[in-house]
Amino acid sequence: MSFLVMTILTALLTALILGLSLLRGRKTREPAAAYDLRVYREQLASVDRDLARGVIGEADAERVRTEISRRILAADAQMQAGTKQAGAPLWATFAAFVVIAAVVIGGGIEMYRQMGAAGLPDQPLSLRKEQAEALRADRPSQAEAEAAAQPAELPQLDESYANLLEQLRDTVAERPDDLQGHILLAQHEANAGNFPAAYKAQKRVIELSGDAAPADAYSHLAEMLILSAGGYVSPEAEEALKQALQRDPRHGPAQYYLGQMMVQIGRPDVGYRIWVDALRDAPAGAPWADAIHAQLDELAFRAGVFNAPDIPSPAASGPSQEEMDAAAALTPEERQEMIKGMVNQLSERLASEGGSPEEWARLIAALGVLGEGQRAIEIKNEAMEVFAGNAEAIELIDAAALQAGIAQ
Incomplete structure (x- = not known):
């Protein structure tokens, strides 16, 4: 059975359940006067019990009975007048059922027509895996x-x-x-x-x-x-x-x-x-x-993943905001010279004092941007010797070499 047919049957079943609830409500609903009669009769019985226990006197009991009896007669007259069928008329109930069915079934079909894929055959996971392997091959x-x-x-x-x-x-x-x-x-x-x-x-x-x-x-x-x-x-x-x-x-x-x-x-x-x-x-x-x-x-x-883990992006080191503002005010030639000067300073400091793997990686990447491939290769080889045995540092340096285009 196709997905579309199952969707229509599900919507129809939902509409029927809602319609039966409306009709059941009409059958089980009683007029307010009937409820009043039960309450008044219970009150009469309560008066007799209070009189037997001596809680109230005969005169008070008679006065209360008279008032309750008057209310019983009024409620009974209300029921006899044909007001026992409270609530909406039968035609309104059926009209509501028709509207509900049209909204649930018709609305569901229209939404599926716009957002779904009518006519598309079933695609179980096993079939999709087979198709992916066939496409790959x-x-x-x-x-x-x-x-x-x-x-x-x-x-x-x-x-x-x-x-x-x-x-x-x-x-x-x-x-x-x-x-x-x-x-x-x-x-x-x-x-x-x-x-x-x-x-x-x-x-x-x-x-x-x-x-x-x-x-x-x-x-x-x-x-x-x-x-x-x-x-x-x-x-x-x-x-x-x-x-x-x-x-x-x-x-x-x-x-x-x-x-x-x-x-x-x-x-x-x-x-x-x-x-x-x-x-x-x-x-x-x-x-x-x-x-x-x-x-x-x-x-x-x-991929159907709705609880994806939040993996923060590793923080990348770079120039400060002041350095970026200063560079923006320079001409292209001056900016290039400034970058070269910063790269040379970093290179000299690393050669004399050493530094972190991130600094070595930044130097390699910068040399690649400047087009100094041979120098970047020499710096990378030196960094590989400095951090030999440090897997994380080597990986960082390799990534910088790849960015510089010297990943060999």
């Missing part, structure tokens, strides 16, 4: 997705930067086994918005790294594949994410994209669980954690 490949995606408009590069990028391409083409060259090429192709070239260079990075390729390398490859396909997680990108999670099961960016893939194949429930797990271990300032927070409420609704 038969979804388009990376090449098909790139062919179907709308070509992205590449940003206009500064002439000097474009020339340097072209020189880097030529150098890497002449030195196909240069690991560091391919790392830089993948980073700068991504910075230029040329994601297909970026993931090709990243594949070569993984080939040259062999078994030593870290989780970040595969996560970066997956990200470039996904961006090349317009946000679609292809089977090739999924395989790269699996490789990243095999090396680091708590790798945040890989968990983010894997959850995104689950949503795309119709499993928001699995995607929601993956994202919640990722948030619990998110380092401060991780960009992928902010992306999860922005979409988590909607995903929880789609």
